[in-house]
Amino acid sequence: MKKMIALLLLSTMAFGCKSSDMDKMADDANASMEAEANAAAEQAEADAKAAAEEAVKVDVVDTAISAGTFTTLVSALTAAELVEALKGEGPFTVFAPTDEAFAKLPEGTVEELLKAENKDQLVNILKFHVVPARVMAADVTTMEADTLAGTKVNVVVAEDGTVTYQGANVVKTDIDCTNGVIHVIDTVAMPPAEGQAAN
Incomplete structure (x- = not known):
């Protein structure tokens, strides 16, 4: 009986660790995607501004x-x-x-x-x-x-x-x-x- 309880505790701890690791990986992935999206948006804004300035430039x-x-x-x-x-x-x-x-x-x-x-x-x-x-x-x-x-x-x-x-x-x-x-x-x-x- 004691062995079964110990095994259950070990399994729960292992599952908890895996779940925590998975949550961290998901958070990291989300943060990376958000950073890439922000960088892409900033680049698009800079490109649009440069294009607008070039468009209005005349002789x-x-x-x-x-x-x-x-x-x-x-x-x-x-x-x-x-x-x-x-x-x-x-x-x-x-x-x-x-x-x-x-x-x-x-x-x-x-x-x-x-x-x-x-x-x-x-x-x-x-x-x-x-x-x-x-x-x-x-x-x-x-x-x-x-x-x-x-x-x-x-x-x-x-x-x-x-x-x-x-x-x-x-x-x-x-x-x-x-x-x-x-x-x-x-x-x-x-x-x-x-x-x-x-x-």
Whole structure:
């Protein structure tokens, strides 16, 4: 009788251990499945976000138009007949003056530049704001860079990391576009006179 009771106790203990092990295995499996599901959901969300960002990305001209702060620049590009050129394959790095930057020019300057007889001068000024390459902020160093105007521009990176483009402060960087990148400047950069250095 005592042997039977002992055997029953041993069997119950063994069953209890197996049941506990099985429960632990089930919990581990559920946790693993939940972690995989969460990881898959996070990846799907990241992929969807990246796809959405890529879908709305447009060329440098349409990006400037949609920003709403470059209306004078866009008008100038239209008057200079440079819109189609800057909607091309590129890549272009555009140092784009804001409307406030154009407003700093002497009164009547913009109106004069937009006249048909001053088109060549306007084209030269606008091309001076474009570097024929994709240059992200992290890649900018103190240098004289080539521009579409055929002249060099003086780019300076200060010790505190601030950047100037022919003396204009770069106030926003890395607006990514399908055919290049836009950096925002607070002053219209004027190309050097013929025979003068960029600085």
